[in-house]
Amino acid sequence: MLKLDNVTISYKNVPTVQNFNLDMKEGQIVSLVGESGSGKTTVIRAVLGLLAGGGKVTEGSITFEGEDLLSYTPEQWRKLRGSDISMIFQDSGAMMNPTRKVGKVFTEYILTHEKISKKEAWSKGIAMLERMRLPSPDNIMESYPFQLSGGMRQRVGIAMGMTYQPKLLLADEPTSALDVTTQAQIVRQMMKLRDDYHTGIIVVTHNLGVAAYMSDYIVVMKNGKMEDQGTREYILKESKNEYTRKLLEAVPSRGGERYV
Numbered sequence: 551m552l553k554l555d556n557v558t559i560s561y562k563n564v565p566t567v568q569n570f571n572l573d574m575k576e577g578q579i580v581s582l583v584g585e586s587g588s589g590k591t592t593v594i595r596a597v598l599g600l601l602a603g604g605g606k607v608t609e610g611s612i613t614f615e616g617e618d619l620l621s622y623t624p625e626q627w628r629k630l631r632g633s634d635i636s637m638i639f640q641d642s643g644a645m646m647n648p649t650r651k652v653g654k655v656f657t658e659y660i661l662t663h664e665k666i667s668k669k670e671a672w673s674k675g676i677a678m679l680e681r682m683r684l685p686s687p688d689n690i691m692e693s694y695p696f697q698l699s700g701g702m703r704q705r706v707g708i709a710m711g712m713t714y715q716p717k718l719l720l721a722d723e724p725t726s727a728l729d730v731t732t733q734a735q736i737v738r739q740m741m742k743l744r745d746d747y748h749t750g751i752i753v754v755t756h757n758l759g760v761a762a763y764m765s766d767y768i769v770v771m772k773n774g775k776m777e778d779q780g781t782r783e784y785i786l787k788e789s790k791n792e793y794t795r796k797l798l799e800a801v802p803s804r805g806g807e808r809y810v
């Protein structure tokens with residue numbers, strides 16, 4: 551479904567991510583882990599054509615459903631975003647304009663994707679919130695983002711991202727701003743999306759515990775390079791890579807068992 555082949559990404563001609571490879575199947579959950587600055591966000595932004603600060607893919611190829619994304623025009627990228635590939639952020643709610651109600655933001659988002667009436671867009675927003683099991687969707691639509699908890703905002707963000715049932719969801723530190731209980735809810739909700747809609751998910755996280763809990767495949771990054779990679783089982787139990795072991799040791803343990 552998504553293939554990154556020997557991708558190098560540079561900011562102002564300085565290679566930041568080098569020789570990145572990934573061959574992702576439909577419905578797979580892949581995590582990119584590694585400490586801050588290792589290049590995780592840069593990789594997923596490149597997949598959506600959203601590199602900031604003059605970032606550019608300077609080598610390699612990115613193929614999605616057989617299409618060469620790097621040859622896409624800005625118009626093609628726009629069409630892809632939100633429909634075939636969606637992205638959610640650390641605090642999706644904070645991305646929303648605080649002076650506008652959730653319902654207004656959500657309906658405008660829908661209206662940029664399809665030509666329907668405002669009323670129909672509103673109903674569609676409500677239906678999505680219901681599908682994501684958010685309580686009182688009408689109230690949520692009438693709320694300002696700051697009136698919702700962090701976990702609710704994140705679930706609204708996921709609901710928006712899932713409106714067009716994308717094949718791929720990119721999640722940048724989706725649980726990092728949340729307390730542990732809410733983190734677990736969001737993680738389970740994302741896993742359910744994969745089960746219900748067969749959505750492939752790439753999760754960027756510095757938390758190997760989260761990655762280990764939800765992923766089929768884990769890529770460990772360090773200084774812009776792939777330091778280690780493999781199935782969840784391999785990374786957790788077999789890898790002898792020192793850096794991976796160090797990250798694993800940092801995951802809190804509970805009753806002698808690592809909380810992963």
Ligand SMILES: Nc1ncnc2c1ncn2[C@@H]1O[C@H](COP(=O)(O)OP(=O)(O)OP(=O)(O)O)[C@@H](O)[C@H]1O
Nearest residue numbers: 561566585586587588589590591592593602603756
């Ligand atoms: N807009 C930018 N302009 C210039 N350089 C950038 C920019 N964004 C990122 N970089 C460079 O890319 C490196 C990797 O950043 P990136 O955000 O991809 O890492 P990360 O692993 O996602 O870290 P974090 O968890 O802190 O987001 C940074 O150390 C920085 O040198």
